[in-house]
Amino acid sequence: MEPIRIAIVGVGKIARDQHIPAIESTPAFSLAATVSPNHRGPEGIPHLDSLDELLEKGPAVDAVALCTPPQVRYDLAVQALKRGIHVFLEKPPGATLSEVVALRERADKVGVTLFASWHSRFAAGVAPARAWLSDRTVHKVSIVWREDVRVWHPGQDWIWEPGGLGVFDPGINALSILTHILPQPVFMKNARLSIPENRAAPIAADIDFADAGGAPIHMDLDWRQTGPQSWDIVVETDAGTCKLSQGGAVLTLPSGTEHNEDLEYPGLYSRFGNLIRGGRSDVDIDPFRLVADAFLRGHRQIVEPFHD
């Protein structure tokens, strides 16, 4: 089977750190081009300044991975879907829920694959955690996601603008795991958002969710963490505690701890390849809906300004 020819659109940090190496290590894909007005991709790979230019001049591609900021993703995705080109969306899948729903309807109508990716769901501990939790009764969940924004998002102004998500940009990774591993649907109850006085998006948030069985779920998000970073989810159940740490890579169950190699992006590309070969899409907006709910219903408090 010929590899799927894919172009990366948006050659920022996540494209360089994750997408390009993952594509190069996945036999189902070949990297056909990179597209960005700012940054070039790897030596020897055709580079174009815009998706328009790629579609006009080639090289021909079967798929695109959209790694731009979310605010411009919808228009790019429509351009691709109109040409029958399969689309991989980095997370979050758009700047609004309604544009993702509109994309999903469009992809379904034209029979082209749309994949709204949630890389944290492919962290090594997540699938076994989901399996272990599938027949448990959940009593309580605690999520602590505290990191240093200056390390992980240096100079990324878009992330602080409306349509960027502020601290929910990492927080949505936790929510993508949560909604995947819990056996019952999750909904938001209350949120307190801390917004720097010079920014539009939160730098910290404290949120209460519940699952449909009534189990309380607390999430502590903070971008002001220096020193050790925390990406932990602890689920207390009728059969003991399930803990995912290091963003889902390390799983601790009553029976012991599993450490595994990080294969998130190779996992995503393997999934994307299977979706294309199978003629299907995968667009789950649950994590994004929970974030929208926090913006919809959250209490806002203004905190000290943030300077990069």
Place this chain on the structure above:
Amino acid sequence: MEPIRIAIVGVGKIARDQHIPAIESTPAFSLAATVSPNHRGPEGIPHLDSLDELLEKGPAVDAVALCTPPQVRYDLAVQALKRGIHVFLEKPPGATLSEVVALRERADKVGVTLFASWHSRFAAGVAPARAWLSDRTVHKVSIVWREDVRVWHPGQDWIWEPGGLGVFDPGINALSILTHILPQPVFMKNARLSIPENRAAPIAADIDFADAGGAPIHMDLDWRQTGPQSWDIVVETDAGTCKLSQGGAVLTLPSGTEHNEDLEYPGLYSRFGNLIRGGRSDVDIDPFRLVADAFLRGHRQIVEPFHD
């Protein structure tokens, strides 16, 4: 066929002005009880202080209409659905999207009817507007929804709290019509929200949407309108202009203008009765999702304080 015994939970302005008269005029229903810690319902109808008390002491009911502020609706709906009691949700159907989705899953699982009502969709001009637009190409839409909050929501503090929607409480009526009459899905592009410095929710908003065909849709919401009030939607198409005014009651097409009697709430109860008899639910969250998107992506500006 025996009438469906229904209790109204939350006896505020909307219950007194609309629900009680509509139930009394709809043969499919009989008003079995009213429930509120604050306000009594009509003379001669059993009254309880809480839903707990109703479920414990009776009278027996087949359905409830939840007319409370949205912030408390989820828990009430769960209580009812657990007992196999059908649920009518006033708009907006909850305080968050995720709780409405969780309710819908629960209702489907137990086979009980859940109806997320959008009363404006039952305004007289809406069904013919939808039919007329179904095979048109939409070029442009303009929505102007300007009213005096002191007239329509006097002293309703909940509407200004997180989970109340501020000016989107009436604005969601316009969106419920928009999403019902346009032939293509709608998504949000930009929003500017004006928030009084002493309140959590917007008093005005200016929003750009588009439909999947790219037609621009502009919405102007303002709660500071004194004098004549405006509830107008103008849709320009390849076959001329469709205008809904007076909140959907009056329809003007190239062929002329239709005025019709307002039958919104009787229409809702007729629909709810049909859903119950047919064993189905009707939970469309599209209008609510667009509002969440405005909160998610909107630019906020602080404006002068609002005092009731």
